[in-house]
Amino acid sequence: MVNTALITGSYGGLGTCFVGIHAERGGDLILVGRSQAKLEAQAKEVEEKYHVTVHTIAADLSAPEAAQNIYDTCKSNSWTVDVLINNAGFGGRGDFTRERTMEQDMSMIAVNIETPTRLMKLFLSDMVKRGSGKVLNVSSTAATLPGPLQAVYYATKAYVTSVSNAIWRELQGTGVTVTALMPGAMRTGFADTGGLADTKLFSNAVDPKQVALDGYNGMLKGELNVISGLPGMQKPMMSLAPMFPKKAMLNFVYNQQIAGSADK
Ligand SMILES: NC(=O)c1ccc[n+]([C@@H]2O[C@H](COP(=O)([O-])OP(=O)(O)OC[C@H]3O[C@@H](n4cnc5c(N)ncnc54)[C@H](OP(=O)(O)O)[C@@H]3O)[C@@H](O)[C@H]2O)c1
Numbered sequence: 001m002v003n004t005a006l007i008t009g010s011y012g013g014l015g016t017c018f019v020g021i022h023a024e025r026g027g028d029l030i031l032v033g034r035s036q037a038k039l040e041a042q043a044k045e046v047e048e049k050y051h052v053t054v055h056t057i058a059a060d061l062s063a064p065e066a067a068q069n070i071y072d073t074c075k076s077n078s079w080t081v082d083v084l085i086n087n088a089g090f091g092g093r094g095d096f097t098r099e100r101t102m103e104q105d106m107s108m109i110a111v112n113i114e115t116p117t118r119l120m121k122l123f124l125s126d127m128v129k130r131g132s133g134k135v136l137n138v139s140s141t142a143a144t145l146p147g148p149l150q151a152v153y154y155a156t157k158a159y160v161t162s163v164s165n166a167i168w169r170e171l172q173g174t175g176v177t178v179t180a181l182m183p184g185a186m187r188t189g190f191a192d193t194g195g196l197a198d199t200k201l202f203s204n205a206v207d208p209k210q211v212a213l214d215g216y217n218g219m220l221k222g223e224l225n226v227i228s229g230l231p232g233m234q235k236p237m238m239s240l241a242p243m244f245p246k247k248a249m250l251n252f253v254y255n256q257q258i259a260g261s262a263d264k
Helices: 013-024 034-051 066-076 103-132 151-170 208-221 234-243 246-256
Strands: 004-008 029-031 052-059 083-086 133-138 177-183 224-230
Touching: 004 013, 004 103, 013 029, 013 034, 013 083, 013 208, 029 034, 034 052, 052 066, 066 103, 083 224, 103 151, 103 177, 133 151, 133 208, 151 177, 151 224, 177 208, 208 224, 208 246
Parallel strands: 004 029, 004 083, 029 052, 083 133, 133 177, 177 224
Antiparallel strands: none
16 A cells, blocks of 8 residues: 655654655655755655655654644645654653753653654544554653653653553544554664663664564554564563562663663
8 A cells, every 4th residue: 555654753763764664665755854954865865766755844843833833734735644653752861850951851751742742633633534544653662661860761651652552542443543662772873862872771772674664564553562672581571570679670770771881
């Protein structure tokens, strides 16, 4: 089926993979990101390589009006969004009280929570009216537990999985689905942006390609959650995590995210 996917954070590590997967299947694209120059370069490359139609919308997703502007741009150009991939997001290492600034954490909440929620509110009602549509929200395995030294980031992802799962149930029978993708640590721009590159958490980070493919395929099937990118013992450890005492888990996550912990 040829359809159009709107992908936020399209030129980031995971976003680039989603773009390639969708275009390879003959799907058209609406690429959303902050840098118009990067969007245009990506659009040109994708059009030449896959012979699909690619539109771009430059938007800073931390702005409260971003989602409405994106929706209005699609409407005024008669671009139908069949697939919405809320992929843009960022983390940031640091003590909540003594290191992270108000601006950093509020901007994170806007990009990771507010704008994806607004985009769903706007695009889902059109999808339901048409009786078809797919949404993939990029959450994280961080959604499953609190994250000392990335307190707000982990909480934003808990929100993403929770809201996605609740809406998944509400949409039953409409032909529209919402899937949450929960990746482990991946080799993308994320670790550098968040000051996490030298932490234990990123010692075994995986290539994002398989994670994107798992998420995309899970979205097409309308799955609830897709967990991907956990090498070795990480996947069984994750399912056992709720059985460990909470204070021990908080210590574990804290130690994983101490600056320089990768070498220890
Ligand atoms: N990498 C991991 O270990 C990991 C693990 C679990 C979940 N995730 C999630 O995966 C998703 C994709 O991240 P990634 O790993 O691919 O990281 P990435 O390479 O840093 O890509 C993030 C993308 O989000 C965009 N973005 C950030 N802030 C934005 C803003 N204010 N307005 C518009 N775009 C903005 C970035 O654009 P700019 O370059 O212009 O900032 C970039 O295109 C995120 O939701 C992240 O939370 C990542």
